[in-house]
Amino acid sequence: MTTENFKEYITRVLPAAIFDESGEWLNVLIDPKDWKSLAQQLRDSEFDFNYLFCLTCIDWKTHLTMVYHLSSTGHRQTIVIKANLDRANPEIETVSGIWRTAEFHEREVYELFGVKFLNHPDLRRLILTDDFEGYPLRKDFEDPVNMIKL
């Protein structure tokens, strides 16, 4: 896999995708609607991205960004897929059926950021208690009881 033919492939299936090569790896910003079908293709096509090694979210105060770090145990190249979500009602399709590690990581993002993963098999809290209010890793979260700000 070369970066060039990978970009060509992405532009063919998702003309609206935005590329960013300023960092260490190729970043692709996509529309959250396209994520599920793209994820399936990324794993099953010749690009063979079978290893999702990091799944997280960033709160930019105006919107949330999901970040997926993908790699392959075959060619060892890495790409980063990003999708911007609406902060008031963040929703994205789950990829836990494609990479099973996503099941736990998505549950973590769900409780810490409030992102709703559609069609997740078991979207429950993993770390926080059931009566916890708020999303701790969002930037506007203030906890008056437990000191988090140092």
Add this chain to the structure above:
Amino acid sequence: MYTETQIIKSGAPASIAGALDGTGELVINVGPQHPATHGVLHLVITLNGETIRKIEPHLGYIHRSIEKMCESLSYRQFIYVTSRMDYLSSHINNHACALTVEKGLQLEIPPRAQVIRVLMDELTRVASHELWWGAMAMDLGAFTPFFYAFRERETITDIMEETCGARLTMNYICPGGVNYDIHPNFQRRVKDFIQLFKSKIHEYDELVTGNIIFQNRMKGVGTLSREDAISFGCTGPVARGSGVSSDIRKLFPYEIYDKLNFEEITETAGDSFARYMVRIREMHQSISIIEQLIDNIPEGDFQAKTKAVLKLPKGEFYSRVETARGELGVYIVSEGGTTPYRIKFRSPGFSNLSALDHMARGSKLGDLVAMMGTLDLVIPDIDR
């Protein structure tokens, strides 16, 4: 309080009466206070007789939200918190953070510091595997190996104490190099340790590895296929026991690992015994790395010159290292300030634990301890 009991009840009607006559399912709790979980891990296990139907881990009993804390700590300060994640590989955690900050600052590290860092990492790996070996044998019902393991591990802890001033949370590696130079006794004591280790390691094999009771309890237990190991994001000895090449030191070498002569250990069976053998063989490799370096520590500075206040440029930085448990990734999103805007620790234990449910389904409750033992779970690493 927990909803899964309701889910199980609504899915498959379970009653105590059904469980007693062997037709229904019974839900039991292991932990959060349980000697076999080595920390506060809570597993909700659905059983049919003695057979495990489902395991649901409940995490968070020591969740400190390190990621949130780091957002208000400077790039020099946040490293100290990370020693408290995987406390058995605190050097390696510090190392990962230092590497990420150095990547952002594009710092060159003096050769002496690089060698010291690798030496510390490998000593930590041996110490961590020693503790795992003792604790795992204890889980399986033998108490003696625990003392054997601690006899050697104690020597490493003493070496660390002398150089770093701490026995567990070392906080020794910092952006730019290491905090202070090694103690004058360091080389002599490490050589003594190598000698001690070599004279004792055969006891490990005689006591546990070759023991038929242990082999029967581990072989064929908790088998994880290669595809599942990749899909669950397993790394470290768990993935290598299933034949997945995943040693970051070989695949994406950092510091001087590309100049060193060592093997990546893989086994193909994918069961608990394979994971056990990977760790035992890895200890020998780490000792070999230490032997290659201990007489060749270059002279020079132990720290690069850095500014008092570190500022990372705007952007995203990711670096990964091989801890004793697998791949630790540190992802920093910087807005150009003195503190990270967002930081994410991709901890190996979190992903390895997610495979537990899959590998335990259909096996006996008694075997769960062997599986958890060879996953080498460290709970603060999972909870963060």
